[in-house]
Amino acid sequence: MSRIGKQLIPVLNGVTVSVSPSNEVSFKGPKGELKEQVDRDIKVEVVDGQIAVTRPTDQIRHRALHGLYRSLLSNMMVGVTEGFKKELELVGVGYRAAVAGQQIDMALGFSHNIIMDLPKEVKANAIAEKGQNPRIILESIDKQLLGQVAAKIRSLRKPEPYKGKGVRYAGEIVRRKAGKAAGK
DSSP states (O other): OOHHHHSOEEOOTTOEEEEOTTSEEEEEOSSOEEEEEOOTTSEEEEETTEEEEEOSSOOHHHHHHHHHHHHHHHHHHHHHHTOEEEEEEEESTTOEEEEETTEEEEEOSSSSOEEEEOOTTOEEEEEOOTTSOOEEEEEESOHHHHHHHHHHHHHHSOOOTTTOOEEEETTOOOOOOOOOOOOO
């Protein structure tokens, strides 16, 4: 059996979990509400303040979905209670970011600024401190959506290996290459 899928998910205080007959699991907590449509073969039950995810057979497909849905449901539990946060760094001369409502305005070394609309579930904050690289902090209760938005922002200017300029996750280590060899 899946080692991840076998683990029970404890229902935390202040969280309401309901499973509909169509296999839709919804979590309602202090930070908000999340829903996930679970595959019809995977069975989700709430028993004694814990969520159990079970599969019908040992087929490869069922084994794969078993651990997947257990992880997704666990992330949703954490999301509605604590939320998730991702931090991006803008490394490069003149790289800046400003947040206005649900839009991020970024200067990433192109001839024009890039303005990106954020989904309503994601909140952003831009920080520019003297002597440090500008940072963008993204927060959301939906881990999947947060990762997708962060990856989209990073893809606008990926860190390059020679000078390390670009958008990177906070704490990300960029492997550097040596430049051209000096003349004779």
